[in-house]
Amino acid sequence: MSADLLEVENYSGSFRSKSGQLAPVLHQVSFRLRTHAITAVVGETGSGKSLVALSTLGIQPPSFVRTSGRILFRGIDLLTLDEPGLRAVRGGQISMVFQDARAALNPVFTVGRQLADVWQLRHRGSRSAAMRQAIEALRRVSIPEPERRARQYPHAFSGGMAQRAMIAMAALVCEPALLILDEPTTGLDVTIQAEIMDLIVDLTRTQGLTTWLITHDLGVVAEYCEDVVVMNSGRVVETGSSEAIFTTPRDVYTRRLLSASQLAEPA
Amino acid sequence: MRIGIALVCIYTGIAVLSFFWTPYDPLSPGVGDGYDPPSSTFLLGTDRLGSDMVSRLMAGARYDLGITVIAVSIALSAGTTIGVIAGYFGGVLDTVVLRLVEVFQAFPGLLFAMLVVQAVGPGIVNVILVLSFVGIPDYLRLARAEIHARRDWQYAEAARMVGNRPWRVAFRHLLPNSAGPLLAFTSINAAFVALITASLGFLGLGLSPNTPEWGSMIARGQDGVMTGQWWVSFFPGLAILGLTGAFYLLGDALSDLTDPRRR
Amino acid sequence: MSYDDSAVLRVRELRKHFPMGGGRSLVAVDGVNLDIAAGETLALVGESGSGKSTVARCIVRLIEPTSGDVAIDGAPILSLDPAALSRVYRRIQMVFQDPNASLNPRMTVRQVLDEPLRLHLKMPRQAREARVRSLVEMVNLTAAHLDRYPHELSGGQRQRVGIARAIAVSPEIVILDEPTSSLDVSVRGQILTLLMDLRRQLNLAYLFISHDLQVVRHVADRVAVMYLGGIVETGPTSEVFGSPKHPYTRALLSAAPVPQWGVAGARAARLRLVGEISSPIDPPDACRLAGRCPLQQTSCTQGKPQLTDLGGGHAVACRIVAAAPVTSPSGHG
Numbered sequence: 001m002s003a004d005l006l007e008v009e010n011y012s013g014s015f016r017s018k019s020g021q022l023a024p025v026l027h028q029v030s031f032r033l034r035t036h037a038i039t040a041v042v043g044e045t046g047s048g049k050s051l052v053a054l055s056t057l058g059i060q061p062p063s064f065v066r067t068s069g070r071i072l073f074r075g076i077d078l079l080t081l082d083e084p085g086l087r088a089v090r091g092g093q094i095s096m097v098f099q100d101a102r103a104a105l106n107p108v109f110t111v112g113r114q115l116a117d118v119w120q121l122r123h124r125g126s127r128s129a130a131m132r133q134a135i136e137a138l139r140r141v142s143i144p145e146p147e148r149r150a151r152q153y154p155h156a157f158s159g160g161m162a163q164r165a166m167i168a169m170a171a172l173v174c175e176p177a178l179l180i181l182d183e184p185t186t187g188l189d190v191t192i193q194a195e196i197m198d199l200i201v202d203l204t205r206t207q208g209l210t211t212w213l214i215t216h217d218l219g220v221v222a223e224y225c226e227d228v229v230v231m232n233s234g235r236v237v238e239t240g241s242s243e244a245i246f247t248t249p250r251d252v253y254t255r256r257l258l259s260a261s262q263l264a265e266p267a
Numbered sequence: 268m269r270i271g272i273a274l275v276c277i278y279t280g281i282a283v284l285s286f287f288w289t290p291y292d293p294l295s296p297g298v299g300d301g302y303d304p305p306s307s308t309f310l311l312g313t314d315r316l317g318s319d320m321v322s323r324l325m326a327g328a329r330y331d332l333g334i335t336v337i338a339v340s341i342a343l344s345a346g347t348t349i350g351v352i353a354g355y356f357g358g359v360l361d362t363v364v365l366r367l368v369e370v371f372q373a374f375p376g377l378l379f380a381m382l383v384v385q386a387v388g389p390g391i392v393n394v395i396l397v398l399s400f401v402g403i404p405d406y407l408r409l410a411r412a413e414i415h416a417r418r419d420w421q422y423a424e425a426a427r428m429v430g431n432r433p434w435r436v437a438f439r440h441l442l443p444n445s446a447g448p449l450l451a452f453t454s455i456n457a458a459f460v461a462l463i464t465a466s467l468g469f470l471g472l473g474l475s476p477n478t479p480e481w482g483s484m485i486a487r488g489q490d491g492v493m494t495g496q497w498w499v500s501f502f503p504g505l506a507i508l509g510l511t512g513a514f515y516l517l518g519d520a521l522s523d524l525t526d527p528r529r530r
Numbered sequence: 531m532s533y534d535d536s537a538v539l540r541v542r543e544l545r546k547h548f549p550m551g552g553g554r555s556l557v558a559v560d561g562v563n564l565d566i567a568a569g570e571t572l573a574l575v576g577e578s579g580s581g582k583s584t585v586a587r588c589i590v591r592l593i594e595p596t597s598g599d600v601a602i603d604g605a606p607i608l609s610l611d612p613a614a615l616s617r618v619y620r621r622i623q624m625v626f627q628d629p630n631a632s633l634n635p636r637m638t639v640r641q642v643l644d645e646p647l648r649l650h651l652k653m654p655r656q657a658r659e660a661r662v663r664s665l666v667e668m669v670n671l672t673a674a675h676l677d678r679y680p681h682e683l684s685g686g687q688r689q690r691v692g693i694a695r696a697i698a699v700s701p702e703i704v705i706l707d708e709p710t711s712s713l714d715v716s717v718r719g720q721i722l723t724l725l726m727d728l729r730r731q732l733n734l735a736y737l738f739i740s741h742d743l744q745v746v747r748h749v750a751d752r753v754a755v756m757y758l759g760g761i762v763e764t765g766p767t768s769e770v771f772g773s774p775k776h777p778y779t780r781a782l783l784s785a786a787p788v789p790q791w792g793v794a795g796a797r798a799a800r801l802r803l804v805g806e807i808s809s810p811i812d813p814p815d816a817c818r819l820a821g822r823c824p825l826q827q828t829s830c831t832q833g834k835p836q837l838t839d840l841g842g843g844h845a846v847a848c849r850i851v852a853a854a855p856v857t858s859p860s861g862h863g
Contacts (some may be wrong), residue, residue, distance in 0.1 A: 044714040189577035195783035219787030242835035260716045261789040263748040421632035424592050430649030443636050
């Protein structure tokens with residue numbers, strides 16, 4: 001097996017308008033995710049960074065059409081899989097965490113029930129065993145009083161805590177090889193963000209995950225990520241190790257992004 | 268959508284035209300022999316008393332369309348104004364207004380209209396006023412909800428900072444942004460009011476017996492339906508159907524037109 | 531807390547309580563004191579629940595404060611009637627956070643900028659037209675933008691319009707509520723540069739509200755750090771960032787990631803707070819950080835600590851730190 005768990009190869013796609021016209025949004029996107037590494041895909045709004053991730057799981061918007069390219073996971077082109085094939089991959093091999101955790105959780109079921117349901121989906125077994133696993137997962141992501149919290153509904157969770165629960169579901173209950181996180185800490189307070197990122201790094205190590213982090217925050221990238229893919233307007237403009245990107249950026253856009261983020265000292 | 272606008276325009280045109288010209292006098296009985304079937308002399312036939320259907324239908328547009336438009340306009344203005352004030356200022360005023368509205372809405376529209384018309388007596392003015400009242404609660408609630416939702420938006424705060432007094436913020440800034448849902452609702456409400464107008468006419472409430480209102484025309488032609496003189500009830504019914512349909516279609520068009528993003 | 535005579539904005543003991551029913555109340559702002567001098571930028575920093583946005587809105591009475599004093603150029607404004615308050619808005623204005631929500635979608639840029647000139651300054655039409663044109667130029671837009679609607683502009687352009695609207699009446703003080711938080715990183719720098727240029731040109735005083743420490747370090751002369759409705763530390767920016775004293779400030783600075791390589795190692799070890807932010811409903815008379823603070827002692831739950839001056843304009847609301855200022859390690863390098 002290659003050292004890269006996932007390989008995006010010349011992936012291009014467009015949005016189809018109501019009148020049938022195609023508006024290209026992704027142009028020959030290519031990058032690799034090194035196994036067991038945390039890779040950041042950075043870009044601003046409209047860079048297309050989320051679209052590639054959604055395509056990987058087959059949950060891209062219906063108006064999005066692939067025009068060329070492959071997404072290889074362990075050598076298999078995910079884009080050739082049919083629904084049953086994709087369903088086998090989702091959760092079991094690749095799982096995803098979204099930005100607004102409280103919106104991603106179903107409001108009418110308790111958090112514990114939602115985690116337990118996912119466990120049962122993959123492992124069969126009794127309901128009580130599944131619930132025990134759910135509580136363990138919540139404990140593992142440092143949610144205090146996990147037994148009590150498992151009986152609560154998502155609205156009772158704070159933003160940070162809900163995100164931990166989502167991560168518990170995606171990284172622990174699902175046991176994937178690849179974990180995708182789409183702006184997991186945007187909108188969270190900076191102190192909470194630091195703890196969530198620490199958790200993600202910790203789980204990557206202990207669960208042997210390959211982590212794909214989508215973000216626009218270069219601070220998070222510098223602190224926590226090993227590899228970086230920089231995207232702009234649907235294109236990959238530069239890839240490299242974190243150190244290389246920050247110390248010797250080659251592309252003009254990368255340099256502009258860096259200097260914009262690193263606001264010079266007092267104006 | 269264009270169909271809606273076109274239809275309403277046609278109806279309005281016919282109503283206006285009827286003031287100046289109709290083939291025959293809509294109010295005169297005995298122009299024909301009574302229950303004349305559609306022919307070249309009487310394009311849509313005559314009713315039981317021999318009045319020309321075409322003329323009565325044209326004149327009927329004045330009543331059905333006119334009553335509806337006026338009643339809806341009154342309900343729209345009054346309901347929206349009170350709703351905006353209640354929604355923006357909140358507090359005790361809001362609570363009192365809401366409770367009153369709930370009392371009104373406890374009665375089904377048509378039933379309420381019937382009761383009040385019987386109570387206040389016949390006459391076209393009374394009918395219009397009653398129909399307005401039936402409509403006010405819905406506009407009030409809708410306007411109130413729309414304003415309430417937008418009240419804490421940043422452009423509402425900015426409008427205060429820029430020098431607008433509170434009532435100006437509510438009416439000049441927030442209300443126009445609620446125009447879409449309000450206008451869409453107006454059309455549907457107009458369709459509903461048109462139906463109630465016709466229903467009141469059908470039941471013989473509110474307007475004098477010979478008035479060429481479509482609902483009462485249907486009632487007048489009821490006996491004929493069983494004996495084969497279908498045209499007396501059919502054409503007024505078709506007219507009502509067309510009008511309510513037109514209003515529904517118009518609703519779509521209006522809500523799109525008022526969205527600045529469409530420009 | 532030094533009493534600055536030349537303060538163009540003075541806030542004293544500002545409090546805002548929201549009644550919650552059943553006799554309980556949510557304390558959003560709990561005794562805030564601020565001074566801003568002409569031409570100065572004071573940043574109000576905090577995370578969600580700190581009360582910083584509520585403070586801003588209470589100062590301009592978009593929300594009515596429960597108690598306290600606010601004075602502009604020495605003149606108190608909290609007791610003014612609506613007509614007089616309207617005149618106050620010629621001297622203090624606000625730039626809002628969300629460029630999508632802060633402009634009326636049905637008004638063109640021209641109408642947005644014309645309104646304050648018409649309502650506040652009552653300028654005649656010719657003068658207004660000229661002023662509107664000069665305003666758009668001041669924010670680096672062109673006359674072509676005047677007839678556009680907000681949805682035809684980018685986020686950065688919309689925010690420029692919001693800034694132009696705020697300076698239209700030539701105020702002395704501008705409150706900026708997270709002006710760059712909703713903007714892309716590449717646009718953020720331009721807007722900040724614009725704000726700093728305008729401040730110099732027009733000698734504005736800024737109350738700059740933000741949760742982004744990097745931005746604050748870049749633009750602010752002085753900083754006040756807020757937590758759960760109160761100010762826990764205040765002082766010159768370089769002081770507070772270079773040598774933070776309050777445990778919350780240290781936690782905040784140590785948690786904020788920096789977009790530079792190799793900084794993480796050199797940075798002071800993370801100061802971690804335990805648990806989650808406590809409830810703002812009926813808070814006890816204790817330090818706001820009690821229950822989460824690694825330095826906590828028994829005295830921390832007995833009465834709320836007041837801001838103690840440490841010298842040089844640097845003040846901190848922590849009895850433990852105030853008692854032994856010398857031994858606190860320096861924070862973010």
